[in-house]
Amino acid sequence: MPAPVIDIGTEDVVEDERPWQVIVWDDPVNTITYVIYVFRQIFGYSKRKATKLTMQVHNEGRAVVNGGPREKMEVDCYQLHSYGLWATIEQQ
Amino acid sequence: MPGERALLAGVVAGLNDLDGAAGDPGYARLHPPVYLGDETSSSEWWRLMGDQLSQARDHDREVFDRVVAQSESVLSPDDARSFLRVVNQGRLVYAARLGIEVAEDLEELDEEEDIALWFLSYVVDDLSSVLAGFIH
Numbered sequence: 001m002p003a004p005v006i007d008i009g010t011e012d013v014v015e016d017e018r019p020w021q022v023i024v025w026d027d028p029v030n031t032i033t034y035v036i037y038v039f040r041q042i043f044g045y046s047k048r049k050a051t052k053l054t055m056q057v058h059n060e061g062r063a064v065v066n067g068g069p070r071e072k073m074e075v076d077c078y079q080l081h082s083y084g085l086w087a088t089i090e091q092q
Numbered sequence: 093m094p095g096e097r098a099l100l101a102g103v104v105a106g107l108n109d110l111d112g113a114a115g116d117p118g119y120a121r122l123h124p125p126v127y128l129g130d131e132t133s134s135s136e137w138w139r140l141m142g143d144q145l146s147q148a149r150d151h152d153r154e155v156f157d158r159v160v161a162q163s164e165s166v167l168s169p170d171d172a173r174s175f176l177r178v179v180n181q182g183r184l185v186y187a188a189r190l191g192i193e194v195a196e197d198l199e200e201l202d203e204e205e206d207i208a209l210w211f212l213s214y215v216v217d218d219l220s221s222v223l224a225g226f227i228h
Contacts, residue, residue: 028187028192028193028194028195028197028198029183029184029187029188029209030184031217031220033220033221034180034216034217034220036220036224037221037223040227041173041223041227047224074137074140074141077126077137077141078141078145081122081124081126081141081145082145083177083180084122084177084180084181084184086124087126088125088126088127088128089126089127089137090127090128
């Protein structure tokens with residue numbers, strides 16, 4: 001009698017390995033000067049880069065301010081929240 | 093100047109009664125979602141980071157209260173950053189409770205509210221500019 005064949009399901013499970021990124025959103029209260037400072041203080045960005053990102057937040061409503069592993073982005077988000085910026089995390 | 097100090101202290105005092113359970117917009121502004129469209133992940137982030145953030149904010153507040161109470165005029169960079177974060181938190185909560193959600197809402201403020209928010213913006217911008225000088 002042939003042995004029974006049991007199909008245990010061999011679908012490959014592929015983890016979503018897309019990197020993560022932190023988004024900062026515009027709000028009507030945080031000032032441009034303050035946001036530029038926060039980006040420089042937290043990320044070490046040059047004044048030019050911090051200003052460019054801040055103006056992108058202001059003009060487009062949001063900007064990607066950093067990218068990398070999820071755990072690092074969660075720490076970045078924490079730091080941004082400590083300064084009162086609204087930051088969110090998403091996959092690229 | 094006493095009036096300015098009283099205004100700062102008064103706005104920051106608004107941080108004393110943040111109440112998430114009562115639908116306080118000030119509380120909501122300081123506890124926004126972190127993962128949009130994913131309440132589970134947002135809740136998990138707040139579960140893991142919330143206490144640490146709360147403790148950091150408490151430390152900043154202790155620095156602010158000490159600076160105001162002792163009328164300190166020379167601050168270390170660390171103390172200045174704490175002071176700055178608290179003043180800005182006060183601004184955010186004050187504005188949220190006034191119903192400011194978009195830029196156009198600022199036009200609805202009465203004169204006293206407008207002056208208060210302007211003064212707080214001035215303090216934040218001035219201190220941010222000074223602290224930026226310590227970044228190399």
